[in-house]
Structure formats: structure tokens, C-alpha cells
Amino acid sequence: MIGKIRYAGYLFIIIQGVIIALLAVFLLNEQYMSEWQKYPQGSESTVIYLKNVAPEKQKDIQHFLTETADQQKLFISRTDLMLDNNGSIKGYKIGVYGNVENNITDFSFLNCAILNSEKLSTLLNAENPDSTLGVETGSVNSVGDIPHFRFYENVVVKQLGSLFNDSKTVNGQYKIVGLSESEEKESFLHMLSEISGLSESNILETSGGNSSNNLVMRDILLAFFAAQIFLNIVFFLVIAMKNLPKQGKLVLLGWTRTAFAKEILGNFFVFSMLIIPVLVVINGLLGGWGSFSVTLLSRYAAAACINVGLIGAEILISASVILITKPLDAIHGRIPRKVLYGLGIVAYLGVSFGLIFCGAYVDQPMKMISRNASLSQRWETVSQYQLLSEISIGEEAESFSGNSKELDQNLYDWYSSIAEKSGVYLIQTEYYNEDILKMWNSNQTYKAIPSDPFWLFTISPNYLETLGIQVDESALARAKEGARLYLIPAGMNEEEKEQVSKWVQEKDTKSISDGDIQTAFTQQPSFLFIEYESKEKLFTWTTDDKNSTEVNSPVIYIATPQNMKYTETESLKATGFNGYIKFADKQSAMASTAPSILSAYHLTDNSLIFTDVQNYIDGLQKELGTTLLWFGIIFLMLLLILLGLLLTLAMVFRIANQEKINVKKFLGFSFMQLYGKPMLMLIVWCVIELIAMLIIRSKFGLLLILAVSLIQVFIFIKFMARNELKNIITAFKGE
Numbered sequence: 001m002i003g004k005i006r007y008a009g010y011l012f013i014i015i016q017g018v019i020i021a022l023l024a025v026f027l028l029n030e031q032y033m034s035e036w037q038k039y040p041q042g043s044e045s046t047v048i049y050l051k052n053v054a055p056e057k058q059k060d061i062q063h064f065l066t067e068t069a070d071q072q073k074l075f076i077s078r079t080d081l082m083l084d085n086n087g088s089i090k091g092y093k094i095g096v097y098g099n100v101e102n103n104i105t106d107f108s109f110l111n112c113a114i115l116n117s118e119k120l121s122t123l124l125n126a127e128n129p130d131s132t133l134g135v136e137t138g139s140v141n142s143v144g145d146i147p148h149f150r151f152y153e154n155v156v157v158k159q160l161g162s163l164f165n166d167s168k169t170v171n172g173q174y175k176i177v178g179l180s181e182s183e184e185k186e187s188f189l190h191m192l193s194e195i196s197g198l199s200e201s202n203i204l205e206t207s208g209g210n211s212s213n214n215l216v217m218r219d220i221l222l223a224f225f226a227a228q229i230f231l232n233i234v235f236f237l238v239i240a241m242k243n244l245p246k247q248g249k250l251v252l253l254g255w256t257r258t259a260f261a262k263e264i265l266g267n268f269f270v271f272s273m274l275i276i277p278v279l280v281v282i283n284g285l286l287g288g289w290g291s292f293s294v295t296l297l298s299r300y301a302a303a304a305c306i307n308v309g310l311i312g313a314e315i316l317i318s319a320s321v322i323l324i325t326k327p328l329d330a331i332h333g334r335i336p337r338k339v340l341y342g343l344g345i346v347a348y349l350g351v352s353f354g355l356i357f358c359g360a361y362v363d364q365p366m367k368m369i370s371r372n373a374s375l376s377q378r379w380e381t382v383s384q385y386q387l388l389s390e391i392s393i394g395e396e397a398e399s400f401s402g403n404s405k406e407l408d409q410n411l412y413d414w415y416s417s418i419a420e421k422s423g424v425y426l427i428q429t430e431y432y433n434e435d436i437l438k439m440w441n442s443n444q445t446y447k448a449i450p451s452d453p454f455w456l457f458t459i460s461p462n463y464l465e466t467l468g469i470q471v472d473e474s475a476l477a478r479a480k481e482g483a484r485l486y487l488i489p490a491g492m493n494e495e496e497k498e499q500v501s502k503w504v505q506e507k508d509t510k511s512i513s514d515g516d517i518q519t520a521f522t523q524q525p526s527f528l529f530i531e532y533e534s535k536e537k538l539f540t541w542t543t544d545d546k547n548s549t550e551v552n553s554p555v556i557y558i559a560t561p562q563n564m565k566y567t568e569t570e571s572l573k574a575t576g577f578n579g580y581i582k583f584a585d586k587q588s589a590m591a592s593t594a595p596s597i598l599s600a601y602h603l604t605d606n607s608l609i610f611t612d613v614q615n616y617i618d619g620l621q622k623e624l625g626t627t628l629l630w631f632g633i634i635f636l637m638l639l640l641i642l643l644g645l646l647l648t649l650a651m652v653f654r655i656a657n658q659e660k661i662n663v664k665k666f667l668g669f670s671f672m673q674l675y676g677k678p679m680l681m682l683i684v685w686c687v688i689e690l691i692a693m694l695i696i697r698s699k700f701g702l703l704l705i706l707a708v709s710l711i712q713v714f715i716f717i718k719f720m721a722r723n724e725l726k727n728i729i730t731a732f733k734g735e
Contacts, residue, residue, distance in 0.1 A: 005239065006267065009268050009271075012235055013232075013268060013275070013307070014275065014279075015228060016225075016232060016310065016311070017272075017275065017279040017304060017307040018282060019221065019224055019225050019228055020225070020279075021279060021300070021303055021304075022221055023222075024283060024299060024300065024302075024303035025152075025286050026217065026218060028287070029149040029152040031109075032109055032148075033092070033152075036094075036107075037092070039079070039094065039115075039175075040075065040107070040175055040177055041104065044104070044179065045175045045177050047173065047174070047204075047206075048173075048175075048189075048204065049172075049173055049174075049202075049204070049205060050170055050171050050174065050198070051171050051198075051515070052171070052198075052513045052514070052516065053170055053197070054515055058169065058170045060195050061170045061192070061195055064191065064195050065097070066097055068191075069097055069099070072178060072179075073098070074098045074099060074177065074179065075098040075099050075105055075176075076097045076098050076160060076174060076177075077094055077095065077096045077177075078095045078160060078163060078172045078175075079092055079094050079173055080092070080167060080172055080403065082153075083393045091148075091153040091156065092155050093136070093163065093166075094155065094158070094163075095158055095159065095161075095163030096120060096157060097159065097161070098178075099178065100117045100120040100124065101117055101121075105117060105120055110295040111293065111294070111295045112295070112296070114147070115133070119144045122144060124159060126159075129159060129161060129162050131143045131158065131159065132157065133145070133146050133157040133158070134146035134148075134155055134156040135156070136156045145290055147291050148288075149288060149289060167403060167404055168404060169404040169405075169406070171403040171515075189203060189204070223634055227637050227638070230350075231641055231644075233318060234644040235644075236265060236268070236315055236317075236319075237317070237318040237321065237344075238651070239264060239265065239318070240261075240264060240265065240322055241651050241652065242651075244322070244325070246260075257325065258323065261319040261322040261323055264319075264322065265315045265318060268311060268315060269311055269315055272307060272311040272312075273308055279303070280300045280301050280304055284300060287300070320339065321339070341649070341652060344649040344652060348642065348649065351638055351645060352685070352689060354638045355635065355638050355639065355704075355705065356689060356692055356705065358631055358638065359693060359698060359700070359702075360693070361631060362628065362631055362635075362698075362701060362704065363699065363700050363701050365624045366628070366700045368620075369624050371545065372621055372624075373621075374545065375543060375617060376614060376617050381539060382539060382541075384584075384612050384613070384614075385425075385613050386582060386584075386585065386586060386610040387575070387576060387577065388573075388575045388579040388582075388609070389575060389611045389616050389619065390607065390608075391573055391607070391608055391609070392605065392607040393606075394407075394605030394606040394607070395605050405516075405517055407606065408517055408570050408572065409517055410601045410603055410606075411572040411573055411601075411603070412569045412572060413601050414597070414598070414601040419460060419462075419560065421462075421588070421591075422462065422588070423583055423584035423587070423588030424460075424462065424581075424583060424592055425460050425462060425582045426458065426459060426559050426568075426580050426582075427463055427541060427580065428457075428541075428571070428579075428580050429456070429457050429541045429542065429554070430456050431455050431540070431542065431547050432450070432454055432455075432456065433453045437449060437451070446506050448499050448502030448506060449503060450499045450500050450503055451495075454500070455551050455555065456554065456555050456557065457538070457555070457556045458559050458580070459556060459558065459559065461479070461558055461560065467534070468534075469487070469534055471485075471530065471558070472530070475528060475530055476558070478528055479528070479563050480563075482520025482521045482523075482524065482526065482562040482563050483526045483527060484525070484526070484527045484528070485527075485528045485557070485558040485560075486501070486504055486528070486530070486555060486556065487530055487555070487556040487558065488500060488501070488529055488531050488532070488555060489531070489532065489552075489553030489555070490532060490533045491533075492553070497529075497531075500555060501527075501529050504555075505527055508521075508525070508527075509525050511566075512565060516566040516569070517566065517569040517570070519561065519563065521563045522565055533553075537551065537552055568580065577616075586612065593608055635704070639711075643712070647719055649678070650678065650719050650720060653675075653678050654720065661674055671720070671721065675716075675720050678716075682712060682716060683713070686708075686709035689708075689709065690705055690709065692705075
């Protein structure tokens with residue numbers, strides 16, 4: 001009865017089922033990873049955190065942990081993140097050691113045994129120290145499987161000693177199972193505190209957690225899911241509307257409303273049930289779980305059944321048009337206008353709000369594009385300077401997760417070797433405005449706080465030389481020996497100079513620990529303050545349009561490798577505009593990043609990429625362009641759904657008023673006389689949307705909504721004017 005259009009409906013049902021399958025795999029993986037983060041579970045598990053352990057104490061801690069585990073029959077596990085070269089979480093690496101027989105070491109998921117004492121014993125007794133459960137870099141070292149979901153995080157379990165060797169650090173989160181008595185726990189913590197140099201409270205204090213990479217994936221899936229539901233409802237509603245004229249004739253032949261609705265839309269529901277096995281197979285292929293699990297299959301089947309339920313609800317909403325039409329009304333071609341208008345308007349307004357949100361959001365990346373274009377002009381004088389644009393994780397994943405200082409140490413050693421070369425600069429600037437100073441005062445962050453806003457420049461001696469600022473050689477020599485050298489503007493009043501110097505000394509000695517990269521300053525802090533005068537304005541390297549591009553007299557810290565502290569040594573890997581290391585030109589960058597030089601400092605795998613300022617800005621523009629493209633796709637989907645709803649409402653109006661329209665058109669009524677009311681309502685709503693864009697001050701959103709409004713008006717006029725003459729002739733013929 002509905003023709004070949006049914007195949008489009010079947011396709012929509014399959015698409016919705018696949019989206020639900022993808023969501024099912026996503027949610028199952030989130031649950032799976034959450035369970036792994038809790039491993040091993042049990043009330044007897046003691047969680048400890050080792051951080052910033054001094055290098056000379058690391059071996060002692062390793063020996064203490066393993067020896068104590070052997071003596072007291074403990075089970076120890078440590079969970080580290082596995083990161084890809086972009087810094088995204090690709091899984092978890094778990095190191096284990098100790099007694100697996102008398103402790104809670106099993107792990108299962110959805111009634112599928114993943115870990116047990118037998119598997120763990122096989123791993124711990126393996127002669128190859130690189131043996132794993134699960135696949136890390138290759139299956140050759142794997143002595144057992146750990147299933148995971150396709151496209152999502154992987155889990156690898158290995159010997160704790162091997163994890164120590166891989167990460168080259170003892171820093172991390174540990175779980176100790178077997179310290180059943182409080183005395184045992186207290187003794188363990190006391191001994192660990194003495195060996196590590198960390199207080200017991202620090203050992204028990206939680207480290208920063210980690211967030212999922214998959215939030216963007218979740219949002220995309222939910223957006224497509226919501227869009228597909230809307231699309232299905234509109235599709236079924238249009239089919240029901242197009243077949244309403246047939247209902248009156250079939251009522252005369254004895255058809256009930258339910259029978260007619262079943263004939264028109266029932267096949268779609270039947271099809272959604274028939275494809276349940278197909279969707280289960282698709283879900284299994286998408287999930288990629290490596291072992292058979294009845295419970296997991298039941299979850300996949302549940303996802304397919306959810307699709308059936310949703311299709312049923314979508315069909316029921318659309319079938320309500322048929323079910324609420326009385327037989328007498330159907331015979332006379334009358335439809336339930338109020339209900340249809342209500343459903344259509346609610347859906348139309350919902351999608352319209354989605355378009356308003358998209359329009360408002362587009363303003364942000366568009367502003368960024370405009371800001372970057374402005375930044376390109378403001379930074380024209382330094383456009384050839386080379387910035388660190390990319391750095392790969394390489395083999396130092398622990399450095400990016402905060403457990404290791406290996407990469408920071410390598411970068412520090414590399415920079416120390418090139419610091420005095422021509423064209424090699426360390427540059428970083430910060431503006432401390434009134435808001436920051438007020439926050440420090442309210443939180444009592446420091447004892448001494450400057451009263452007036454000021455700029456703080458962190459620059460190397462060779463960049464200072466390019467600025468034309470002369471500093472006594474003896475002062476520079478002291479800076480190279482480890483003293484923190486600060487240049488204070490001569491024009492600053494004496495009280496402010498004293499406040500700045502006190503603040504600097506407090507700031508620079510705060511939170512220094514033995515686990516930091518050691519320099520002459522961190523071992524024996526000392527300071528040197530010198531007044532200076534500068535006739536030239538200095539470039540501020542700011543990316544904030546509110547701040548000036550040039551400034552007269554900033555406070556300047558002259559940074560050398562030996563007077564750095566953790567703020568600088570751990571920021572050498574910072575990329576982009578806020579990165580510390582910069583080169584004067586491409587030649588200087590190439591000379592200092594040659595493979596032979598980087599390999600000497602174990603940086604070959606980190607793929608340091610420096611690019612000039614202009615190219616970096618161009619790259620940001622491309623990334624923003626990609627963001628706009630994705631939102632453009634979502635915006636287009638919403639626009640198509642909106643137009644579908646608009647045409648549905650227009651169709652309701654035409655069917656409900658067809659007789660009046662035919663007569664008035666025959667009598668010569670104009671378009672506005674025929675369709676003035678719906679046209680006015682459409683224009684009023686478009687004006688409301690435009691006012692909303694004006695209120696939230698979205699320039700680009702205003703342009704988009706204006707374009708959408710014009711498209712809607714044009715489509716509405718074309719649709720309502722279509723086949724008017726044919727409809728009049730058909731009506732007067734009585735067909």
C-alpha cells in the first residue's frame with residue numbers, strides 16, 4: 001500500500017539499530033574499564049600513592065615492596081596508563097607480584113572469568129620477564145588472553161618487575177592485598193615512609209585521576225541517535241499523513257482504524273523484530289569481544305530489543321494520527337488537526353532549539369579563527385620564530401601521566417646542551433592582572449603579594465641580548481651557577497620592589513621536593529635582584545587580545561639551566577604559544593634537533609616538531625575548520641529534520657483545509673489570503689529565533705539562523721503553491 005518508500009524505512013530501522021549497538025559497546029566498555037580501575041577489589045585492599053620519589057631511593061623501594069610481599073604473603077598490583085603518541089588513553093598496564101593463592105586476585109566481567117590464580121601463577125612463574133596476559137606490543141610474549149572491546153582500551157597484565165623496568169620509576173598507584181591487621185598496615189606504611197622519604201599522609205593521599213577519552217565519541221553517538229529517532233518519527237508520520245485519504249474509503253469497506261494502521265505501519269515493526277538476530281551479530285562484530293559469553297550475547301540481544309521498542313514507540317506516535325481519526329471523519333476526509341499540530345509544533349520547536357544551540361556554538365570557533373588571524377598580524381615581527389608544535393609520547397608514557405620525570409630529564413639535558421647556542425631561546429611571559437592578585441589575597445596564597453598588576457618575563461640570556469638590555473657579566477655568571485636572577489624595573493617604587501622580591505622568593509622556593517629534576521638552585525636556593533632600565537618596548541608574546549603586544553618595563557627572570565626549578569624543567573615539553581623553548585629561525589631549530597643530537601638524549605622516539613609561528617597559526621585554523629565541518633554536518637542534519645517537520649505541518653494544514661483552499665483559489669484569492677496564518681506563524685518564530693541570537697550576541701549564529709529562516713519561507717511557499725491547479729481540478733471532478 002505504501003510502495004517502494006518502505007525500503008527507506010527499513011534502512012532507517014537498521015541504522016537506528018546499528019547506532020544502538022555502538023552505544024551498547026560504548027557503555028559496556030565504560031563499565032569494563034571502570035571494573036579494571038577497581039582491581040583488585042576487596043575490603044582488605046590498601047591503596048598507596050608514590051609520587052616525586054627521589055631517583056636514588058627508587059631501587060630501595062622496589063626491593064622493599066617485593067621482599068615484604070614475599071615475607072608477609074601479600075599481593076601487590078600497580079596500574080599505569082597506556083598512552084598513544086597523541087597522549088590519548090589506549091588502555092591500562094597492570095603490574096602484579098606476590099601471593100595469588102590466599103588473596104582476592106580473581107577478576108570477572110559479565111560472568112566471564114578474565115583473571116584467576118592459575119593465570120596469574122602462570123604469568124608470575126614465567127621465565128621470560130616480559131611475559132604478559134593480554135597483548136602489549138606483540139603476541140610472542142603473551143601467556144594468556146585478556147579480552148577487550150574493539151576500538152576501545154586494551155588491558156595488559158605483567159610482572160611488577162617488568163613494569164618497573166618499562167616505566168623506569170616506582171611512582172604510581174599501588175594496591176596491597178593481605179594487610180589484614182591494622183598493626184601490619186601501620187608497620188608497612190611506616191617502613192615505606194622511611195625508605196621513600198615521603199610522609200605517611202602523602203603516601204595515602206590520592207593522586208589526580210584520569211578522564212575518559214571517549215566523551216566526544218559518546219556525544220557524537222548520542223547526537224546521531226537523537227537525530228535518527230526524530231528522523232524515524234517524521235518518516236513514519238509522513239507515511240501516515242500521505243495515506244490518510246485512503247482511510248475513508250477503506251472504512252466504508254469495513255476496515256477498522258487499528259487494521260488500517262497495522263497495514264500501513266505494521267510491516268516496519270515486524271521488520272525490526274526479524275532483524276534482531278542480524279543486529280546481535282552486528283553488535284558482536286562491532287564489539288569484537290575475544291571470548292564467548294552468554295551474558296554478553298544477552299546484552300547485545302537487549303540492545304536489539306531496545307531498537308524494537310523504540311521503533312514501536314515511533315510507530316505508535318505516528319499511528320496516533322490514524323487511531324484518533326473517527327470513522328465518520330475519515331469518510332469525509334477530516335483529520336485530527338489539533339493533535340497533529342501539537343505533535344508537529346513540539347517536534348519543530350525542539351529541533352529549532354537545537355539549531356539555535358548549534359548557531360550559538362559556531363560563534364566560538366569562528367571567533368577563534370578571527371582571533372588567530374588577528375594574532376598572525378600582531379605576531380608578524382616574530383613570525384619566523386620556531387615553536388614546539390608537537391611532541392610524541394614515545395616510550396615515556398609515564399612522564400605524561402605524571403609518574404615519571406624521564407622525559408622532563410631528557411628534555412632538560414638536551415636544552416642544557418644547546419642553551420648557549422646562537423638562536424636558541426627560552427621565552428615565556430605571564431601577565432598578573434588585578435583579578436589574579438585579588439584571588440591570591442583572598443586565598444592567602446602568598447605572604448607577600450605585589451599590589452599592582454605586572455608582567456613577568458622568563459627569558460634566557462641570549463634572548464635578553466637581542467632585546468638590547470645590558471646586564472653585568474658577573475650577575476650572569478652567578479645565574480649560570482644557580483642563582484635566580486631577576487631584573488626589576490628601575491621605575492618601580494621601592495615598596496613595590498620589596499613586595500615583588502619577597503613574592504618571587506616565596507614562589508620559587510614553594511613546593512620544591514627531592515623528586516624534582518635537580519639543579520644547582522633546587523639544591524641550594526639563592527637569589528639575585530638587579531635594577532634595569534629599558535628604552536625599548538618589549539614584545540609580550542601574549543595571545544590575549546586584552547593585553548598589550550608591547551610593554552615597557554616587565555619584571556624579568558633570566559633563566560639558565562642551573563637556576564631552573566620544577567616550573568621550568570617540567571614545562572620544557574609544553575607546546576604551542578605557551579611553550580618555553582623557541583628558536584630564532586628554521587636553521588637554528590634544525591641544527592639543534594638533528595637526529596644525532598636528539599638520540600644522544602633519548603628523544604628520537606618523541607619526534608620533536610618545531611614550526612614557525614605563521615605555520616602553527618595556519619595549522620590551528622585548519623583544526624578549527626574541521627571542527628566547523630563536524631558542526632556543519634550536525635547543523636545540516638537538524639536542518640533537514642526541521643524542513644521535514646515544516647513540510648509535515650504544511651501537509652496537515654493543506655489536508656485539513658483542502659476544500660476551503662480549493663474554493664478560495666477558484667475564486668481568485670491570493671497566496672497570503674490562502675496561507676496567511678501559517679505563514680505569519682512561521683515568520684514570527686523565525687523573528688523570535690533571530691532575537692534570541694541577538695540576545696546572546698552571536699554574530700555568526702545570527703547569519704545562520706537568518707539563512708535557515710529564508711530557506712524555510714522559500715520551501716513553505718514552494719510546497720504550498722505546488723499542484724494548486726491540479727488539486728482544484730481533481731476536487732471539482734470529485735475524484
